[in-house]
Amino acid sequence: xxxxxxxxxxxxxxxxxxxxxxxxxxxxxxxxxxxxxxxxxxxxxxxxxxxxxxxxxxxxxxxxxxxxxxxxxxxxxxxxxxxxxxxxxxxxxxxxxxxxxxxxxxxxxxxxxxxxxxxxxxxxxxxxxxxxxxxxxxxxxxxxxxxxxxx
Numbered sequence: 001x002x003x004x005x006x007x008x009x010x011x012x013x014x015x016x017x018x019x020x021x022x023x024x025x026x027x028x029x030x031x032x033x034x035x036x037x038x039x040x041x042x043x044x045x046x047x048x049x050x051x052x053x054x055x056x057x058x059x060x061x062x063x064x065x066x067x068x069x070x071x072x073x074x075x076x077x078x079x080x081x082x083x084x085x086x087x088x089x090x091x092x093x094x095x096x097x098x099x100x101x102x103x104x105x106x107x108x109x110x111x112x113x114x115x116x117x118x119x120x121x122x123x124x125x126x127x128x129x130x131x132x133x134x135x136x137x138x139x140x141x142x143x144x145x146x147x148x149x150x151x
Contacts, residue, residue, distance in 0.1 A: 006039055010121075013055075014147035017041050022052070042086075043140055048074060051137050052130045053144055057123055064100060064119045068092060071102035071117055083102075084108050101127075109137060114141050120150055 001014050019041050027036040030052055039058035045051075062070050083124060089105035095118075104115040114137075117125040128144060131137035 005058065010151045011024050011055075012149045013144060015041065015144070019053075019144075021086075037128075043137075050132045051140060054128050054130075055126070055148075056128075057120065057125045060120055060124045062124045063122065067100065067102050067117060067119050070124055071104060072115065074102075074115065075104055078104065078106065078113075082106065082108050082111075089114075095146070095148070099150065111139060114145075116145060118150075125150070 001016050003012050004015050005012055015042055022030070022042055024036075026042070027040050030038070031037065031054070032128045037054040039056070039124040040052060040054040043051035043053065055107070071090070071092075075087075079085060087104075089103050091103055093101050093103050096103055099118055100126040102117040104113075104117075108111055110132060112131040114129040118125050127148060129137060129141045129144070131141075
């Protein structure tokens with residue numbers, strides 16, 4: 001496991017050795033032009049990466065008391081895009097550091113996604129996990145999410 005610094009050292013995460021940062025082309029292939037997050041990692045399984053984790057701080061301003069509304073807006077956008085989504089979670093949770101996060105979790109026939117949102121330095125920070133196929137990513141998600149430390 002290695003501790004990686006994000007956002008000029010204002011955040012850290014403990015990455016298991018097998019987790020690899022996606023290069024620019026892999027980010028574009030997965031997220032599309034204009035959608036690539038600041039940080040994206042693949043959790044490999046042989047030659048494929050059946051799980052992708054990304055961290056992004058948006059330009060959207062939001063204070064902690066605005067995050068439940070931000071979660072509702074984000075869910076509406078996801079529902080438009082993923083019409084066959086089976087929603088598993090839509091709630092406010094607390095991280096191991098006590099910070100409140102908004103959690104959206106859903107599954108489609110091809111994808112299981114966890115979206116965590118919080119207000120950080122007055123803007124929305126998102127932490128998203130995408131698991132493909134029959135990969136059970138819940139333990140990986142919990143491990144990475146719990147190791148994320150924001151200043």
